[in-house]
Amino acid sequence: MNRGIVNVGVIGTGMIGSLHAGILSSRINGARVVAVMDVDQDRAAAVAADCDGARVYSDAEALIKAADVDAVLIASPDAFHAEGALACIAAGKPVLCEKPMATARADAECILRAEMGAGRRLVQVGFMREYDRAHRALVDLLGSGEIGRALRFRGIHMNPFRSEYASIDTAIVNSLIHDIHSARFMMGAEIAEVFARWVPANPKDARSARYAIIHISFDGGAIGTLEWSGDSGYGYEVEVEITGERGTAGTSSNHSPILRQGSTRSQAISPDWPERFYDAYVEELAAWIGSVMRGGAAGPSAWDGYMSLAVAEACIKSSESSQPERVIGMERPAMY
Numbered sequence: 009m010n011r012g013i014v015n016v017g018v019i020g021t022g023m024i025g026s027l028h029a030g031i032l033s034s035r036i037n038g039a040r041v042v043a044v045m046d047v048d049q050d051r052a053a054a055v056a057a058d059c060d061g062a063r064v065y066s067d068a069e070a071l072i073k074a075a076d077v078d079a080v081l082i083a084s085p086d087a088f089h090a091e092g093a094l095a096c097i098a099a100g101k102p103v104l105c106e107k108p109m110a111t112a113r114a115d116a117e118c119i120l121r122a123e124m125g126a127g128r129r130l131v132q133v134g135f136m137r138e139y140d141r142a143h144r145a146l147v148d149l150l151g152s153g154e155i156g157r158a159l160r161f162r163g164i165h166m167n168p169f170r171s172e173y174a175s176i177d178t179a180i181v182n183s184l185i186h187d188i189h190s191a192r193f194m195m196g197a198e199i200a201e202v203f204a205r206w207v208p209a210n211p212k213d214a215r216s217a218r219y220a221i222i223h224i225s226f227d228g229g230a231i232g233t234l235e236w237s238g239d240s241g242y243g244y245e246v247e248v249e250i251t252g253e254r255g256t257a258g259t260s261s262n263h264s265p266i267l268r269q270g271s272t273r274s275q276a277i278s279p280d281w282p283e284r285f286y287d288a289y290v291e292e293l294a295a296w297i298g299s300v301m302r303g304g305a306a307g308p309s310a311w312d313g314y315m316s317l318a319v320a321e322a323c324i325k326s327s328e329s330s331q332p333e334r335v336i337g338m339e340r341p342a343m344y
């Protein structure tokens with residue numbers, strides 16, 4: 009690292025990779041994007057041009073090993089996260105790995121063990137809701153004791169229509185994983201048991217997913233639900249509500265004015281995730297660069313990446329068995 013500047017290499021320059029690269033280049037003091045890699049070289053070149061002429065790589069491993077790359081941001085498709093994170097740990101480089109950290113619990117465990125072998129935290133997982141002002145305010149309120157012990161968690165995650173409906177497996181591992189992590193970090197407890205129910209998007213394909221509800225039970229006795237839609241029909245919305253012994257509190261994330269006009273009362277809803285969570289991505293990246301400057305990683309950890317996949321695995325098992333399923337994890341290692 010040179011004169012307090014963190015040189016970042018970005019792997020995957022699609023929707024979120026290009027957003028992260030743009031924020032790092034323009035909004036984060038002390039960060040510079042020096043290398044980008046994508047299997048679509050034209051896309052990588054376009055993002056590089058916006059990052060003060062960063063070098064374009066065709067090979068992720070070469071970018072990770074480049075001598076002037078201090079830290080790596082992985083924003084390639086889910087299936088490539090685990091191998092990228094492992095290569096970063098092997099190279100001793102801090103990595104911000106987009107969610108999910110892997111696509112299976114066993115691969116997440118390899119990352120956890122590799123990081124423990126390295127003896128220090130290098131991995132931050134892209135669970136950016138931890139940096140969202142509305143989520144943080146609710147966590148602070150719970151921490152203040154205002155509503156007492158938390159009894160019930162309710163997560164709402166509505167997506168706008170995508171060109172293809174996800175399978176229930178993809179909905180869980182790629183999208184509901186955000187809600188699984190939110191439930192764990194906001195309630196401060198691990199999820200012990202899950203029961204997945206869903207409505208197929210296509211009645212002829214039972215594993216296609218339009219709307220899902222996951223019932224969850226936490227260690228310590230609290231309960232909750234994670235509600236997810238692959239096509240809300242109205243836009244993008246993420247909300248959390250927590251009921252405690254002395255009241256119920258929820259996130260308030262919609263700051264648009266309430267408009268009364270023509271015999272209606274209306275309020276805008278974000279069209280999609282980049283608009284709803286833009287400020288959280290900025291906060292996330294600022295925190296990541298700060299922790300890299302201090303020599304490691306902070307924020308959502310490889311443990312969070314591992315446990316969220318352990319819960320996701322139980323959800324998929326429940327979707328197959330039509331029964332509640334226990335979450336199979338491991339003892340939390342001392343390093344986390």
Ligand SMILES: NC(=O)c1ccc[n+]([C@@H]2O[C@H](COP(=O)([O-])OP(=O)(O)OC[C@H]3O[C@@H](n4cnc5c(N)ncnc54)[C@H](O)[C@@H]3O)[C@@H](O)[C@H]2O)c1
Nearest residue numbers: 020021022023024025046047048083084085086106107134
């Ligand atoms: N934290 C969040 O809120 C959030 C939001 C969106 C996406 N994501 C995650 O980020 C990742 C990317 O999502 P996206 O929406 O940007 O997808 P995307 O399809 O827009 O972009 C993926 C990019 O990766 C490239 N790519 C494909 N194979 C590659 C490989 N082997 N190595 C390098 N690049 C490769 C593609 O060419 C494409 O440019 C996903 O894992 C997704 O789960 C996280």
